[in-house]
Amino acid sequence: xxxxxxxxxxxxxxxxxxxxxxxxxxxxxxxxxxxxxxxxxxxxxxxxxxxxxxxxxxxxxxxxxxxxxxxxxxxxxxxxxxxxxxxxxxxxxxxxxxxxxxxxxxxxxxxxxx
Amino acid sequence: xxxxxxxxxxxxxxxxxxxxxxxxxxxxxxxxxxxxxxxxxxxxxxxxxxxxxxxxxxxxxxxxxxxxxxxxxxxxxxxxxxxxxxxxxxxxxxxxxxxxxxxxxxxxxxxxxxxxxxxxxxxxxxxxxxxxxxxxxxxxxxxxxxxxxxxxxxxxxxxxxxxxxxxxxxxxxxxxxxxxxxxxxxxxxxxxxxxxxxxxxxxxxxxxxxxxxxxxxxxxxxxxxxxxxxxxxxxxxxxxxxxxxxxxxxxxxxxxxxxxxxxxxxxxxxxxxxxxxxxxxxxxxxxxxxxxxxxxxxxxxxxxxxxxxxxxxxxxxxxxxxxxxxxxxxxxxxxxxxxxxxxxxxxxxxxxxxxxxxxxxxxxxxxxxxxxxxxxxxxxxxxxxxxxxxxxxxxxxxxxxxxxxxxxxxxxxxxxxxxxxxxxxxxxxxxxxxxxxxxxxxxxxxxxxxxxxxxxxxxxxxxxxxxxxxxxxxxxxxxxxxxxxxxxxxxxx
Amino acid sequence: xxxxxxxxxxxxxxxxxxxxxxxxxxxxxxxxxxxxxxxxxxxxxxxxxxxxxxxxxxxxxxxxxxxxxxxxxxxxxxxxxxxxxxxxxxxxxxxxxxxxxxxxxxxxxxxxxxxxxxxxxxxxxxxxxxxxxxxxxxxxxxxxxxxxxxxxxxxxxxxxxxxxxxxxxxxxxxxxxxxxxxxxxxxxxxxxxxxxxxxxxxxxxxxxxxxxxxxxxxxxxxxxxxxxxxxxxxx
Numbered sequence: 001x002x003x004x005x006x007x008x009x010x011x012x013x014x015x016x017x018x019x020x021x022x023x024x025x026x027x028x029x030x031x032x033x034x035x036x037x038x039x040x041x042x043x044x045x046x047x048x049x050x051x052x053x054x055x056x057x058x059x060x061x062x063x064x065x066x067x068x069x070x071x072x073x074x075x076x077x078x079x080x081x082x083x084x085x086x087x088x089x090x091x092x093x094x095x096x097x098x099x100x101x102x103x104x105x106x107x108x109x110x111x112x113x114x
Numbered sequence: 115x116x117x118x119x120x121x122x123x124x125x126x127x128x129x130x131x132x133x134x135x136x137x138x139x140x141x142x143x144x145x146x147x148x149x150x151x152x153x154x155x156x157x158x159x160x161x162x163x164x165x166x167x168x169x170x171x172x173x174x175x176x177x178x179x180x181x182x183x184x185x186x187x188x189x190x191x192x193x194x195x196x197x198x199x200x201x202x203x204x205x206x207x208x209x210x211x212x213x214x215x216x217x218x219x220x221x222x223x224x225x226x227x228x229x230x231x232x233x234x235x236x237x238x239x240x241x242x243x244x245x246x247x248x249x250x251x252x253x254x255x256x257x258x259x260x261x262x263x264x265x266x267x268x269x270x271x272x273x274x275x276x277x278x279x280x281x282x283x284x285x286x287x288x289x290x291x292x293x294x295x296x297x298x299x300x301x302x303x304x305x306x307x308x309x310x311x312x313x314x315x316x317x318x319x320x321x322x323x324x325x326x327x328x329x330x331x332x333x334x335x336x337x338x339x340x341x342x343x344x345x346x347x348x349x350x351x352x353x354x355x356x357x358x359x360x361x362x363x364x365x366x367x368x369x370x371x372x373x374x375x376x377x378x379x380x381x382x383x384x385x386x387x388x389x390x391x392x393x394x395x396x397x398x399x400x401x402x403x404x405x406x407x408x409x410x411x412x413x414x415x416x417x418x419x420x421x422x423x424x425x426x427x428x429x430x431x432x433x434x435x436x437x438x439x440x441x442x443x444x445x446x447x448x449x450x451x452x453x454x455x456x457x458x459x460x461x462x463x464x465x466x467x468x469x470x471x472x473x474x475x476x477x478x479x480x481x482x483x484x485x486x487x488x489x490x491x492x493x494x495x496x497x498x499x500x501x502x503x504x505x506x507x508x509x510x511x512x513x514x515x516x517x518x519x520x521x522x523x524x525x526x527x528x529x530x531x532x533x534x535x536x537x538x539x540x541x542x543x544x545x546x547x548x549x550x551x552x553x554x555x556x557x558x559x560x561x562x563x564x565x566x567x568x569x570x571x572x573x574x575x576x577x578x579x580x581x582x583x584x585x586x587x588x589x590x591x592x593x594x595x596x597x598x599x600x601x602x603x604x605x606x607x
Numbered sequence: 608x609x610x611x612x613x614x615x616x617x618x619x620x621x622x623x624x625x626x627x628x629x630x631x632x633x634x635x636x637x638x639x640x641x642x643x644x645x646x647x648x649x650x651x652x653x654x655x656x657x658x659x660x661x662x663x664x665x666x667x668x669x670x671x672x673x674x675x676x677x678x679x680x681x682x683x684x685x686x687x688x689x690x691x692x693x694x695x696x697x698x699x700x701x702x703x704x705x706x707x708x709x710x711x712x713x714x715x716x717x718x719x720x721x722x723x724x725x726x727x728x729x730x731x732x733x734x735x736x737x738x739x740x741x742x743x744x745x746x747x748x749x750x751x752x753x754x755x756x757x758x759x760x761x762x763x764x765x766x767x768x769x770x771x772x773x774x775x776x777x778x779x780x781x782x783x784x785x786x787x788x789x790x791x792x793x794x795x796x797x798x799x800x801x802x803x804x805x806x807x808x809x810x811x812x813x814x815x816x817x818x819x820x821x822x823x824x825x826x827x828x829x830x831x832x833x834x835x836x837x838x839x840x841x842x
Contacts, residue, residue, distance in 0.1 A: 016144045016293075017540055061315035067358045069322050086358055086591075096582070098357070099540065111298050112308030113388060113424075113538060113574035114357035133732045180634040181820050187627070188815035191742055192677065194669030196733045208736040217737070230741075230807040237740040238808075262821075265642055267669030269659060269677075270812055271821035273640065397637060433639045437833040450829050490643055493826055499644045526644060527668075 007033045019102075019109050026055075026106030034104045039094040047092055047104075049077045054105035064102050064110055121547050121586040122204070126559040128522070128552045130197040131206035138205040141545040143256045143537070146291035153300040154399060157289035164288040165243050169226055171287040172280075176227065181276040186223045188270055189213060195264035195274075200529045201257050204548030209254045212264035212274045218250050219281050248290065255281040256292055257545060259535035260393065260426075261486035266526055278535070279395030286394055294539035295390045302403055306385045307352035313339075313382035319355050320380070323365060333607045335372045340414070341379035346371070347411050348378050349387040349452070350422025351574035359595050360577055363423050366598025369605045370459050373468045378420075384410035387427040388574065392434075393536035400430060401438045408439045417446040420453045423596050425485035425573030426534065428454060432492040456504050456572060457494050459601060463511050470604040475513035478568040480600065481560055482509055482519065483553065483580075484528035485573035499525075505572055505597055512600040517564045523556045531571075533579030543582075550583045557589065570595045609795075610782035616803045623806025624814065631818045639833050641824035652823055659816055673727070680720035686713035687756075694774045714757055721750050741808065748801055755794035765791045 004011045005018070007030050013021040018037060020026060031051060035043050043051075053073050057065040065073070072083035093100035098110045148158035161167060176183045195212040197203065202210040209215060217239060224231025224240035231240030241247060260275035285291065301310040311319070320337035327335045338344065348371070354364040371378045384407040391400030411419055419442075421431055431452040436442070442451040450457075462468045482505060494500040502525045509516050523529050532549030560566040571577060571594070580594040646652050658664040663681075667674045690710020693699045725746045728738040759765045769786040776783035785792070804810065817823065 061312065061318060063309060063311050063315050066319045066322065066356045066361065068326065068361055069319065072322075072326075109540075110309060110356065111294075111301060112356075113351055113353040113360075113578045114309070130733075133736055176634065178635050178637060180631055180636045180818065181640060183634055184631050184815055184818050184820075187631075188809060188812040188819075190809045190812050191737050191739065192666070192673060193727075193731070193734045193737055194666050194673060196737065198669065202733075208733060211733055211737060213737045228807065230804075234741065237744065239739040239741075262642065265821055267665055269663055269666040269669075270816050271642055271659075271665065271819045273642070273821050276640065433641075433828040436828055436831075437638055440832050452829075491640070493643055493829075498647070501643065526642075 005030075005033065015109075017099075017103075017109060020106050023058075023106060030106065031104050038100040038103060040092070040100070040104065043104075044092075046074075046078065050074055050089070050092060050097075050101050051105040053077065054101060054107055058105070058107050064098070064107050067097060070097060070101075119544050119547050119586050122551055124555055124558040124587055126555055126562065128203065128555050130203065133208040133211075134206040135208060137207035138201070138210065138257060138545055138548070139207070139253060141205075141257065141542055142253050143539055143542055144293035146293045146296040150293060150296040150300055151286070151289055151291050153303060154286075154291075154296055154396075156286045156291060156296075160289040164248075164290075168243060168248075168284050168288050169222075171284045172223070173227070175280050175283060176223075179276065179280065181273060182280045185216065185270075185272040185276060186220045187228075189216060189220070189272055190269075191217075192269065194267045194269060195272075198264050198267050199274075200261075200263070200532060200549045200552050201259070201545065204532070204551040205545065207257075209250070210257055215254055215258055216272070216274055216277045218247070218254055219277055222247060248285070251281050251285060252290060255285070256537065256542075259486070259530045259533070259537055259549070261530035261534055262490040263486065263527070263529065266490065275535070279392070281395075282393070282536075283395035286396065292394070292536065295394050295536040299390050299394075299399060299403070302386055302390075302406075306383055306406065308386055308388050308390070309352045309356055311352060311355060311385065316355060316380070316382050316385055323361075323368065327365065327369075331607055333372070335368050335607070337368050338377075338379040340382055341377070342414050344377045344379040344414060344416055346376060346378040346418045346420050347384070347407075347414055347416040348380055348420050348422065348455075349384055349407055350380075350455075351388045351424040351427060352386045353388075353574040353578060354422055355385075357574075357578055357581075359581065359592075359599055360423075360574055362599035362602060363596030364598075366596070366600070366602030366605070367422060367455055369602050369607060370455075370462065370468060370598070373605060373607060374462050375467075379414060379416070381407075381410045381414060383413075387421050387424045387431070389427050389430040390536060392426055392430050397438070400434065404430060404435055404439050408435075408442075411442075412444060418449045418453060419445065419451050420455055420458050422455050423572040423574065423577075423598060425487040425575060428572075429487040429491040454494050454504075456508055456597060457500075459598070460504055460508050460511070463508075469606045470511050470601065471606050472512060472514045472604060474604040475600055476515075478513055478600075479515040479517060479564060479566045480509055480513050480568045480570055481517045481557070481564075481566045482506060483531065483569050483571040483576060484519075484525055485571055485576050486528060486530045486534055488572060489526050489528050502526075508597050509570060509600060512597075512604045517560055517566050519556055519560065523553060529553045529556075531573070531576040531579045532583060534573075534575050538575050538579055546579060547583050547586045550580070550587070554584065554587045554589065557584075557593075558587070561589070561593075567593060568595050569593055570597050570600060572597050609785050610777060612799065613777055616799045620802045620805055624811075627806050627811055628814050628818070631815070636820050636824075636835070639824055639826075639828035640820050641826050641828075642821040643826055645824070645826040647826050649825065652825055656817060656823060659822060676720040676723045676727075680717060680724065683713040683717035683720070686710045687717065687753075690714075694771050695778060697771070697775055711760065714753060714760065717753050718750070718757075721746060721753065725750070745801075745804070745808070745810070748797055752794060752797045752801065755790055755797070759788070759790050759794060763788075763790055 075083040221241040258278040265273040494504040529552045581591045765788040
């Protein structure tokens with residue numbers, strides 16, 4: 001449980017799966033760093049839209065938004081009429097919204113049958 | 115840090131591998147932290163005299179569970195189960211042979227609890243409980259999805275699930291717990307569901323569905339929460355509020371209630387049907403988790419309890435609730451408690467209370483995956499085999515093209531998806547992918563020979579697992595769905 | 608000497624068998640864990656268990672060849688035991704005499720499944736992995752018993768009058784002198800060994816099948832509350 005990553009000069013505690021332990025520890029640099037571990041080479045504008053929304057939602061509800069909410073809100077923020085597709089989200093985050101996007105956004109991993 | 119997932123190539127047929135010792139030895143799940151353990155009333159860390167404490171717990175369990183003692187006593191190692199476990203078929207690791215998995219506990223039982231083992235020792239396989247044995251326990255009792263398939267083929271009905279549950283219970287009692295299950299159970303205690311979704315988050319989620327359905331259909335389908343005096347309390351696995359394709363079945367449930375015109379409600383306190391207490395073999399935790407639902411049914415003064423698409427919890431509900439938390443004399447006794455959403459919906463269809471337009475699902479050729487706990491540990495309706503026929507009847511009502519899985523992977527012979535029994539966790543991904551091999555072979559076959567493009571099921575674990583695993587086999591995740599997803603699309607609002 | 612041994616073995620077998628089933632009987636069955644699809648009624652349960660006891664139905668589902676081998680082995684063993692009852696009765700009842708010829712054939716036939724059961728533990732890698740030394744020893748012991756039996760019947764005849772007097776003497780608690788055949792002694796002692804090992808070993812599957820909750824419970828958990836005096840254990 002004493003695993004950590006080093007970003008810049010800072011040591012950040014992470015769990016066994018590399019999710020950061022403390023919400024306050026998160027920074028954009030860490031997001032960039034974690035992105036690379038999840039198969040995202042470059043954080044684009046679209047990636048940030050998703051990550052920022054996840055963080056906003058988590059601040060309010062202490063959980064990641066439900067998948068459909070995430071798809072719809074992402075679509076809206078990207079200036080589209082419709083929700084983005086699940087497939088689009090997987091193209092952005094190859095390891096998926098729950099594992100990849102949440103990790104990069106500094107959220108704990110969703111638990112249960114998901 | 116991440117290991118590459120090494121998915122076998124699908125050939126469309128299921129074959130028995132040569133044994134390969136320790137093939138899945140390094141597939142080990144994360145240990146629960148001290149906090150997770152203490153929250154559930156277990157020791158936070160492993161005590162110095164863990165060996166003595168483990169044997170003491172084992173002695174208690176032998177008294178508490180006839181199944182445990184009997185099954186440790188009477189196995190003749192005939193090997194009828196040897197080629198039946200999906201984890202063995204997928205990995206070739208001989209410790210994933212059901213009898214060999216049992217043997218891990220049996221050899222310790224023999225050593226400390228039987229005359230045979232004390233006198234004949236190694237000739238009977240008897241062995242001391244050492245660190246090494248404990249480590250094997252931790253590894254291989256977390257490579258059993260407690261799906262009971264081996265039991266079907268055992269001449270004495272020996273159920274490896276009973277043994278692996280006991281082993282996990284013993285390990286928890288000495289502070290050696292599994293993170294995935296124990297963290298989740300802590301969230302149920304603290305927040306009310308596996309996800310850790312609070313009441314406000316749940317309401318926000320349900321609001322989204324109401325708006326979304328209104329936008330797409332123009333109909334005001336409500337998703338009531340915490341409504342006192344509602345006719346029905348609906349309890350579904352919390353994944354239905356969160357993940358894909360689970361949410362599509364949730365929409366299906368709501369549309370069914372809407373058209374049936376029966377008042378219903380979710381509860382933010384009892385917002386979880388899943389009960390991981392079963393996975394870790396703890397009756398007291400299982401009871402505590404189930405009691406939340408009972409308490410809420412009382413508080414909300416509902417007349418019926420209907421439950422959503424969840425496999426292991428259907429076992430807990432169908433087979434255990436009455437004993438654990440019954441009797442349910444305060445609800446309407448004309449209806450079973452709990453009533454499965456499939457029983458509920460099929461009844462409405464038969465009475466003409468709701469109408470389905472099959473053509474809405476014409477883009478799909480559908481097959482059905484029997485989830486292990488539903489198939490081998492429960493029933494639905496009043497007729498024998500209702501757990502097979504009722505879901506199938508619903509599928510036939512909801513679509514035009516339905517194809518059965520082949521007999522050797524269907525009904526009571528179904529294979530576990532590969533992620534059941536508390537193994538639905540990322541660090542076991544390689545094992546889970548391999549455990550899916552038998553079912554994936556059958557599916558692949560149907561996709562090619564019968565153009566199947568949707569496999570529906572009524573279990574949140576199966577849905578989540580297949581969605582994550584099938585892409586490793588080149589099968590798109592959209593192939594996975596729920597029965598009420600079909601119903602939700604076909605129902606005439 | 609051998610007389611006392613017989614009584615001790617007999618006592619261990621009977622008391623051991625009773626003790627084991629008593630332990631099973633008094634250990635709790637807190638929840639319904641019947642394997643479904645399962646019977647809803649008590650007669651249904653009887654049918655299910657009888658199907659397992661006489662037809663090995665689950666084994667048939669699992670492995671056809673093993674089913675054939677196992678079933679022939681058990682049936683042959685049964686007829687062999689029945690045939691041997693002729694040494695326990697005087698005069699011998701007609702039905703035992705009528706079974707004599709079947710019993711003799713069974714004595715030969717049983718060697719086929721026995722050799723098969725032994726070989727399959729060797730030949731198939733997964734069976735070899737799951738076999739313990741005692742699995743082989745038990746099979747070997749039964750082979751010795753069968754083989755010495757055939758030898759005595761066909762090739763190296765034993766004085767059956769002696770044997771019968773010996774057995775009847777044991778039964779009537781008036782022990783007489785044991786037969787003077789080494790072959791008989793090996794045969795007889797091997798049987799004693801098997802009998803004394805029985806209650807402590809996997810051979811107790813013979814009694815255990817009736818206690819198996821996945822097979823002997825009714826599928827009615829939702830309709831009828833499974834109340835028993837063990838429920839407080841759950842609390």
